[in-house]
Amino acid sequence: MMIKLDQFLKFLGVAQTGGQAKHMIVDGAVQVNGESETRRGRKLFIGDKVTVGNQIFEVRDLDKDDEMIDS
Numbered sequence: 001m002m003i004k005l006d007q008f009l010k011f012l013g014v015a016q017t018g019g020q021a022k023h024m025i026v027d028g029a030v031q032v033n034g035e036s037e038t039r040r041g042r043k044l045f046i047g048d049k050v051t052v053g054n055q056i057f058e059v060r061d062l063d064k065d066d067e068m069i070d071s
Contacts, residue, residue, distance in 0.1 A: 001045070001046065001061075002043045002044060002045050003043075003044050003059065004040070004041050004042065004043060004044070005021075005025060005030065005032065005037060005039070005040055005041070005042040005043075005044055005050070006018055006021040006022060006025060006040040006041070007021075008044055008050060008057075008059065009021040009024065009025075009030070009050075009052070012057055014052050014055075014057075021040065022040050024052070025037065025038055025039070025040045026038050026040070029052065029053070030050065030051070030052055031050070031051040031052075032044065032048060032049070032050055032051075033048055033049055034049070034051070044059045045059060046059050046060065046061060047059060
């Protein structure tokens with residue numbers, strides 16, 4: 001199972017719209033597994049960690065409602 005980075009940001013509520021998620025990503029405000037990511041279609045899998053500002057979110061079981069953890 002996977003989810004795209006822009007969809008993940010919208011699901012988290014970090015971005016209110018797909019357009020906002022796109023701008024955050026292309027502006028370099030998002031990291032995946034510790035590396036800057038500028039592709040909004042980047043595929044995320046269970047265990048990937050997404051950093052936005054000082055918050056880290058981990059992709060969890062995509063079949064359940066609790067898809068991520070905020071650490």
